[in-house]
Amino acid sequence: MAVGAAAFEAQLLEAVTSSGLHVVRRCVDIADLISTAASRQADVAFVSAQLRGLDRDTLCRLAAEDVHVVGVTPEFSSADEAALRSLGVTVILPADSLAGLDEAVQAAVVDRQEPAPTDERGGTHQQDDWDVAVPRSRGRVLAVWGPTGAPGRSVVALGLASEFAALGASTTLVDCDVYGGSTAQLLGLLDEASGLLAAARSANNGQLTVELLSRQARAVTPKLRVLTGIPRADRWVEVRPRGIRDIVAASRDLSAFSVLDCGFSVELDEEISYDTAAPRRNGATVAALETADTVIVVGTADPVGLSRLVRAVAELKELLPRSSPVVVVNRMRPGLGWSDHDIVDTLTRAVGPSPVVFLPDDQAAVDGAVVHGRTLGEVAPGAKLTRALRTLAHDLAGVPPRSSRRSRRARV
Template sequence: MTAFALAMPVTLEDQFAFDAAQHGHEIVLRTVSAPELASRIAGAHADVALVAAEARYLTDRLIASCDQAGVRLIAVASSEREQRYASDLGLFDIVDAAAGWRALDALLAQSPWDAQPPVRERAALGQVIAVWGPGGAPGRTSIAISIAAELAALGYRVALADVDTHGASVAPALGMLDEAPGFAAACRLAGTETLTTEELDRIGQRYESPVGSFWVLTGIGRPSRWPELSSERVGTTIAQCRQWVDYTVLDTSSSLENDEEITSDLFAPRRNAAAVTAVRAADHVIAVGSADPVGLSRFLRAHVDLLETVTTRSVSVVMNKIRVSASGMNPHGQVTQTLSRFGGIEHPILVPHDLSGFDGAVLSGKTLVDAAPRSSARAAIRDLVMSRLVPEEHEPAPQKSLFGRMLARG
């Protein structure tokens, strides 16, 4: 018989507590967080601590406490992100929640020192999000910065890269210096095959926030430097970013045309190569449009070109600057019906026009998360991140499980 201590959400607790009882094991301790389990594990007389692979239930302090108490720690991961989180903490004993007790039983049969870390291709771990929009300043950069900030606030490792070869603006929007553009420097290193995650740490700037900090690779200060961002270099840099962080957010330029391509020189540099490469390499594409008659017309025409360029099916439409003054009464309904009728676009994310919030963010060189945390625009962008980019939403504060209450009454 094995004595278990648990720290996990209610649904997982019900599942594993029931299975443990069915297999003749004992649950000696149930907790609701990693700090509580860390403080009680020494006196719990447990053989194994079974925890969910989330920041609420698994921390480096808990790992140290289990090591001191001689308790084997096993993490239960419900997603690839949770598996990465546990691995990054140096934990080898990880089981898939979907596999259930069978996977846990197989792991328990091994010696703790025989367990091997899960084998995964490191280059495929990080996700890439490309933020694109047609010309006319629909708010690509503002949306890209806000997405990066929201992901960082959720505890992910995030990098924001300015890939715009026509008008890079991430650095001034965040109050950063761009004399030595980070993304161009990364591309140069990629061209000499010397780009590593350590180099990205060195050339990247850090946006510091009490809510969630993230890396920034600033863009080229002068548009004339666009030849430095060739397709091959940009592709190599994006691939390296996958190994560097959990999410790479790419702020791209509007044009996806191959207007520099000529038949007499197939290897000629192309100014739009960076944007095209970024969109094609992305796992998720966020298409941003402005919610006014002109902006909608531009978006619907350019959206066709985008769909011909992307390689992913995950394309989310964001209509920015929703307001009565530009769209008439019921602007949400007007914009939604227009997109559905003329573009076949359903379920767009609608971001309200919060001029004071975004102006305050730019003036202070901060993100909307820091400058206007109660902004209605911020709430819409957070909904985009939670519903489209990170569907594994953090569990709320768990309550005592039904199975636990039944045992307590029995």
């Protein structure tokens, strides 16, 4: 039982014991509740809206420990009931009719509770957002990921997002790098509060809506919104997998394209973590990759970058066996001494066939964009990197190629 300061606690305790249930613990706070759940002694948790800090993350952690949740409110149809339902508690027991306790427990056990996904909320697309081929009625989600060593995930994510927007499709770039955001720096939005942290907080309280996300994600051009990332690496604890899933679901309804700029690692340290209920830093990245329709793996063309890229693609295929990632080899330059064909060959031998796209090294264009805090398309529309990113965006969006503009793309 974890009902906070609710006046009905004694009454509830009596009803629970007299119905033959064994009360393992009366928890004083969320930490107490989580550790009791982790001890695997309890099957059901009775919670109330008056338990301070009760949120969707807590409910996820209870679900992960196979603890079923019954929400208890002072009476039916109260504000407490609405609060619990907004967090995703579906079985509610009013304290003024505790005769229904057995049925409530049965219902909670049968109907295993997960915080309700935000996916079912209505979409807000305008018809004019859909002048680009989008293969589903809701928006499409692309995750840009890659190994350590700053291979250019953020440059690629922003480049793709701005090219989707340039096609006339509403686009949201979500900076969900748990090792520190960089989208705000790339766009000169340094005085902004983090959009991601605001959205994660709203999601955790069960309050995130498409309308709210549209305010938290700052509009930088008429079709491009940006949800800026975490300002300091130590804020990663506030970005939980469930929150990322909710944010992506809302973003899917907000925009024709959502581009997720992801952190580099997907290791979950399961074997070395003693505290399995502790939040895991890379859990948010894994959630982003799992919810994306397309994963783009970015690596660099130099020897170190390429071997990391091979390992990253192998790791991704292990994590998501059914995904077919698009591999982007960034910063290609003649001095490296190998051709597109050599690289495709190496990748195919190591990790099997995948679509591979090459982007040129173009320091002048990238520097010009970041110095002005603008996108490559705004500052250097004709640069070779911008053109290659545009072609990739068109390919991903299903826009017919303009023959002279095709990027060097090899499908193996």
